[in-house]
Amino acid sequence: MSEEIRNLEPKQLWDIFYALTQIPRPSRHEQKVQDWAVKFGENLGLETIKDEVGNVIIRKPATAGMENCKGVILQGHLDMVPQKNSDKDHDFVTDPIDTFVDGNWVTANGTTLGADNGIGVSSALAVLASKTLKHGPVEVLLTATEETGMDGAIGLKGGLLQGDILINTDTEEEGTFSIGCAGGIDVTATFKKKMTKKIPKKLSAFKLKVTGLKGGHSGVDIHLGRGNANKVFFRILKEVNNAFGVVLADIQGGSLRNAIPREAFGVVAVKTKKADAFIEKVSEMAEIIKAELVLVEPDLLIEVETAGMPESIMKKGFQKKLTRAVWAAPNDVVRMSDSMSGTVETSTNLATVKAGKENVVVSCLVRSFSETAKDALASRLESVFKLAGASVVLDGSYPGWQPNIESEILEVMKNLYSDQFGKTPELLAMHAGLECGILGSTYTNWDMISIGPTIKFPHSPDEKVNIETVQKYWDFLLNTLENIPTK
Template sequence: MAKEIKLLSPQAVWGYFYDLTQIPRPTGHTQQVTEYLKTFGKEQGLETLQDATGNVLIRKPATAGYEDRETVIMQSHVDMVPQKNASVVHDFLTDPIDAYVDGEWVTARETTLGADNGMGMALAMAVLSDKTLKHGPLEALFTIDEEVGMDGASGLKPGFLKGRILLNGDSEEEGRLYVGCAGGIDLNISFRYQDGAPPIEGDVAVKILLTGLKGGHSGVDIHLGRANANKLMFRLLKVAVCDYGARLATIDGGSLRNAIPREATAVITLPADNIEALWEFIADYQDLYRSEYKGIEESLCLTAEMTEAPSSLIPEEMQDDLINAVEGCQNGVISMLNDFPGTVESSSNLAVVKAENGAIDVKILVRSSSESRRESVCSSLESVFSMAGAKVEYDNVYGGWQPNIDSPILRTMETTYEKLFGQKPVVSVMHAGLECGIIQEAYPDMDMISFGPDIRFPHSPDEAVRIDSVEKVWKLLTVTLEDAPRASS
């Protein structure tokens, strides 16, 4: 499949993208890819730097005659979200991504592809290596560990960058120019207990599995009405406890804070006399969920099977508190923006629920373009879980990127897009965390914009990038660089 991908147009972009799929680079494990970038920069004969945080910066001089232009920064992040289907054996620390062409798209076999943000990296690398392009002074900034905490952008120091215009390549809808984004915050919620309750004599153990959901990015996909595996699992657990005498032993739902959970597994016990009724209940709930999510979650699968008896159960009072809190907490879209119709303002993603061996951990990611709304949502969630006896802590707080409709680079790119493609781009605010807001804290005068090719289902094993959109973004990028404004004195 390497040859097939590398023959796509523009070949330089796809060639670098394929190379990136062969380098394991999940968040927190980016040394291999940053070494690759440093080697690339030096082989191109370009100034190549790495800051104390681990970010890589490559500088390319201006084309002759373009020395008077503003320095433009092309920015992308090097890490990718490691998600796979439960049935697949794949080690994201050692295994390459098995990418292939699927009609109009490039995708991967049952894992995330890494087009988020490998495609932004590949576009920048293609510009850096192309000796025929016309442009002013360039910087390519490759930040680390964006997907969990935006650590790379947070570690940037004033003075590392020379440019005053930044083109962020981490957007996922061709034809849209993003001028703002939501901020976010993690809620880490924990219950602890010393001794689990012993299984009840005569009860049997059952494993309940919810699989086949689409999942996706908890920001850009949150408005699509997709099911949250944790919410669905706890909805049926409440009925199982109340109506069938079930007790909860373990729960494992979701894996990443910024991905809509696709799968959840629970182990329960219940009286043996109720087992036949439970099978019927599970079948009925599968039909119910499929009906409620018809046209959205066509592969939803809810099954149950006998399993080994657990060594202990979650204490009954804590079990009930957990179920009620998860059932009662806000999830999904909470409010919409008035100034940008159709754009989510605030949302909550019940990302992870895990319970075993005396520890229950819940992770929620709250996003909002409004700091006050974000605080309100967090307060509401904290109240729900505090009443349930949980400890609630906050982490990874990052601010949003406030829109600047008068941005000079926005005007340049709007004109360029219409000239190239005969129609105006859509100017939007993204309901997801982009590094622009954090970078602006260190560089408050930076003029920024974000754009990119069509990427569907990021943060999920269905992730794919549309082939023809990459060529359009390449044209937009290269012409924008050629048309960059002259530097002000």
Template structure:
């Protein structure tokens, strides 16, 4: 981590390096949380946790600024655990191997955790650096944001004292976010019947990999390949032709990450294996042509594999493949109100099969509730046609934009004064916790800012070093400029 210690602002990068050294994927934040609590208490700061594990740290105002409006700096504790297939890494035990590559900080073969580790580091750096001027200050670090916003759902009224909340989970320097999409998980479960593999069949593993992946909100408009959809498309075109018996299908690992890899185990008549390999090569050429602008490293391969598992019956195979092939994915509608922003989307994120059922997990996002409801209705209809059971759960609200937000105007004015240009005021299609915070704290004025992070939720994640410095300057100047109560 010595490379990161050479970067500026040093307090922020030192803290981020420490965060990288402590495993903290979703549901495994305890070690990092304990470190932060101990760190805060060593500095003489008030620190506590609530019933769901959220951390709250308070720091008194800089002398002379006690009358300013109290501010909450907010980040989430967990990171998305994604790695390349050939990377050996246990996110629950191993540190993130961060390194400097030119203008960027990256990780070796895994997600970096800049989402939201840089924001968390910036909040803790404010606490650590007594040269930063501010009014009464709170730092709120929430639990398990990436897989269900558990901490935000569990946040109780009356715990926070701040009038203003600055969310640090945005990923584009020069943009100020004042609203975000809401979301809901959708799970389709299809029963499967199985039978013995006929004699004379050879078992193979069909792999589609090498896709970029990415954030299912912030990157959904980029036209990236979804490995689940692309592999299902191939099977829809050729499974019956090859008399292929489907044994297993797995793809994706998180419902909020665009799937980079998918795998199908097939039993194929030995005489058809060569044809399968030829068709896979042809399909790869088709995908390389279609996705040439966005997916440079896509691979489709066929490998021999041994298995003792039974195959799906042809009826179950066809029902599953048709369900997968027909499930929509990507942008459903762009917003008429927030120009250039996706209004409604879904990500076919995780697919698994076991002995008697297949499960398909999607994440639906929309700036408007009716958009979520429409996609839920589509998927319910599709499930009914396939004879599958469906469940929509974990709905969380969007963050309604407030064009009259005083803190949003203050951020814009501060940015213009510092950098001599006007920032973009945006609504983000990704989910932020601010919408959930509005329930227990309806009067709290909120805004979201951050540095430039590309490829979040994928091993290509990287954070732009210079933008971190600009973000730090904006954040510290903003704290200094917060008005009196």
């Protein structure tokens, strides 16, 4: 069904987006899509550069009579978040995305769609391909590995870009202009596993499964109060361990640092004579948690099924420390902004809990508009995990983007939008890691703004993009490029 999106308007944009969906491009597997973007620019006869960190830059000269306009950089990221439903057979490294039209939306079959940021990338490339658009000097900057560390933005060297105005294409609500964003830092706690192969006799093993949660973007969706599969899992584990001495053998919770975890799976063991009571307790807790989350997580499913006996189980002391630390660690919105009503200032997402051969690794992503609040919350998480005996690394820190309400391009675009659509756009400081903060720290002269069509549920298999708003976004982008201020 994928090709039906090629019949949508604006056709050139959707054709390019279709091509993107056919190129596997999860973060850190971007060579093919980078090569495709380079070839795209070269086939148009445009100056095309790929830098040492994988960013692709393509330059298009001004159309006749507009050479004196300020230079515009259209910017998006080439990678996408690889999330799929547990029953979906899909390899993001090798398989294309299967898209389809669902009423007024384009979505994917059981996987993330990649509209984040594929639609923005497609619009920038469609500008390059257009033979009728009037514009000043245009550069397209397609960054690498945004979703798992903003590597491209961090590695971009000064002096490569010549423009004056950056239009980022990663905002996900049409009619909203993003003029600021939160910074972030990764907190990674590593617990050295303490296991025993001396498994008591007369134990029964089970798989404890938490599924059906919505997940979503750990910044954009963090205020929605969605369930966190890791928190749900360890809440249950703590209770059944206290009541029945349930022991943990394995845990695999969440998948990506910047996605609210939708699923968690663990292998546990309990004395056979207590197995029925254990199952009943899990069922009881499932009903309690489902009742708490019923309005936001109607499809939450907590299940117990019989499993083979593991070769080893966690030692009691180690399990207690791990369980208490994960359950105690801050998660969700920590503070709302005092200056921007209704905006999250500081949050953290307990993203993954993964048991390997030697360690259990817990990863969290802290976000904040305040550098000091960001560092304080990271320190708080560090304290929780160190108290439980883990080693903790704080890394990947990136700056936020401070709003500039005196921005020239903001004023120009506000007026253009009001004239074109008869309403004033909303201004947003986004609780997500737009690359503008990092890019603006290298290119301090840039006047920056971010726009885009309406995309719902990014970073989850429910991701979808609204067709009507893609057309509206495209029309407004063309209008903006035709009315860029002169130097």
